[in-house]
């Protein structure tokens with residue numbers, strides 16, 4: 283049995299969607315404050331449900347705290363903060379992708395669901411690896427000097 287494939291949308295068929303401006307959304311935040319509230323709800327959801335998010339958040343707090351304690355230069359603290367932000371943002375996207383996949387395939391196995399979840403988890407892993415390299419490069423030398431100077 284051949285699968286029915288819908289034709290790709292032409293630029294003209296997208297125009298009504300754009301003019302109706304997100305009419306298809308279940309709900310649209312009415313103002314900026316409500317948008318922040320929903321964004322914060324996503325962050326707290328990830329915090330309470332995702333162990334990895336809590337672990338990454340703890341390491342980020344530690345790294346930023348250490349960089350201030352060790353009097354790193356402003357640009358170095360900024361690089362550590364950007365790297366931490368990247369890891370946490372990718373964790374949030376990973377959670378979003380997992381939820382979307384579960385919503386789509388429910389509790390059934392699907393090869394594409396596996397690819398989507400594995401790639402999302404892989405993106406987090408890559409960013410975490412980069413964060414370790416950045417942290418080790420910027421934090422370890424002054425930390426070793428501080429420890430050595432106390433012995």
Ligand SMILES: Nc1ncnc2c1ncn2[C@@H]1O[C@H](COP(=O)(O)OP(=O)(O)OP(=O)(O)O)[C@@H](O)[C@H]1O
Pocket residue numbers: 332334376380387388389390391392393395396399400403
């Ligand atoms: N519906 C599915 N079909 C196929 N494989 C799946 C499916 N759901 C999960 N998997 C596989 O199980 C793995 C773990 O999925 P799960 O949804 O439990 O993520 P997780 O353990 O919460 O991941 P993370 O630690 O990144 O948050 C996925 O990476 C994927 O390989």
